[in-house]
Amino acid sequence: MKMESEHNIDSLGLLVADHISAMLAYWDKDLICRFANAAYIDWFGKTREEMVDKITIKELLGPLYEKNIPYIFGALKGENQTFEREIPLPSGCLRYSIANYFPDIVDGDVRGFFVHVADITPIKILENELIKSNETISEQNKRLMNFANIVTHNLKNFAHGFSGMLELLVETDSTETQTEIIEYLKTISNNFTETIKNLNEIVHVQNMSNIEPIVINLYDYVVKAISTLSMQINDSNAIIKNNVDAKTIILGNPAYIESILANFLTNAIKYKHPDRAPIIELNCVAENDDVELTISDNGKGINLEKHGKDLFGMYKTFHGNKDAQGIGLYITKYQIEAMGGQVQVESEVNKGSKFIIHLKQK
Known part of the structure; x- marks a missing residue:
C-alpha cells in the first residue's frame, strides 16, 4: 500500500512538473540525468527514455558544456548558480534562457543539483527591440x-x-x-x-x-x-x-x-x-x-x-x-x-x- 502511495505521489509530481513551462531537471554528482520534465526534454529535442538514467550533461549540452563547466562544478561545490545563456535548438532556432543550479545537499554531502531553466526569449526579443529603438532614436537625433x-x-x-x-x-x-x-x-x-x-x-x-x-x-x-x-x-x-x-x-x-x-x-x-x-x-x-x-x-x-x-x-x-x-x-x-x-x-x-x-x- 505504501509503495502504491509513493508511486502515486511520484506520478503526480511528474504530472505537475510536466505542466510547468519552466525546464526542470536533476543531475547527480556523476553528471547523469535522473529527472527531466517535459519542457526540459522538449527544449533539447529528446525523449524521456533517451534522457533519464542514461544521458550525461556533457552529451546533452554538446558545445555548451565547456561554457557551463564553471556553473556545474560551482553547484557541485554546494554553491547556487545563476546565469544567462543563448541555446541553439535542433531546429536551428536560437533561444535565450536564464538558468539556476541549486545544489542537493544531504548531511553536508552534495549528491547532485537541481536545474531550473526559464525561457526568456520573448523578454530578450523585447529587450533587443528596445535597444534597436534607442539606437534608432539616437541616430535620428544625431542626424x-x-x-x-x-x-x-x-x-x-x-x-x-x-x-x-x-x-x-x-x-x-x-x-x-x-x-x-x-x-x-x-x-x-x-x-x-x-x-x-x-x-x-x-x-x-x-x-x-x-x-x-x-x-x-x-x-x-x-x-x-x-x-x-x-x-x-x-x-x-x-x-x-x-x-x-x-x-x-x-x-x-x-x-x-x-x-x-x-x-x-x-x-x-x-x-x-x-x-x-x-x-x-x-x-x-x-x-x-x-x-x-x-x-x-x-x-x-x-x-x-x-x-x-x-x-x-x-x-x-x-x-x-x-x-x-x-x-x-x-x-x-x-x-x-x-x-x-x-x-x-x-x-x-x-x-x-x-x-x-x-x-x-x-
Missing part, C-alpha cells in the same frame, strides 16, 4: 543635429556673400561694377536655391536608416563652392587652384559634399597666415573604387601633437578666432564617414595643412 548644423554653416556662408556684395553694390557708382556684382548675386542666389533643395531632400529622408547616395560630379561641386565663396576669396586675395579632373565622379549626398567643400575652403581662408595671401590647392586621384581628394593650404597650420586627437571634436577650437564655433570639422568628419569615406590631416605650424578625404565611387 537632426547634423542637419541643423549644416543649415547654420551653409546659410552663414551665403549670408556673408550676399551682405558683402550688397555693400559693394551700394558703395559703387560704376555701372560696369554694378552689373558684375549683380551677376555674382545671381550666382550666389542660384547656389543658395540648389542648397535649399538638397537640404529639403535630407529632411525627407530623416526617417530612413541611411541617406541614399547619388552620382555626383566632384569637379562641378568644387567650382560651385568656389563661386559661392567668391566674396571671401576676393577679400582675402586667396588663390584657388582647382586641379580636380572635370570627369571625376563620386557617390555621395549633394548637401554633404557642398558642406564639406565649403567648410574646408572657408577654414583655409579664415585661418590664413597673417604674412601671406592664402593659396588653396585641390587635387584628386581616383583609384579602383576610391577617390582621394586633397585640400591643402599655406595657412597657420595646426599643432597636431597638441591638438591632433581633438581636431575633429565638437566645440574644439585651436587658433583663438572670436568667430570660431568648433563644429565645422566635427560636422565635416561626420558627413564624410556617413558617405562611407575617411578623412586624415597633415599639418605643420606656420606652413599649412593638407586634408586627405577618401570618397567612394561605387
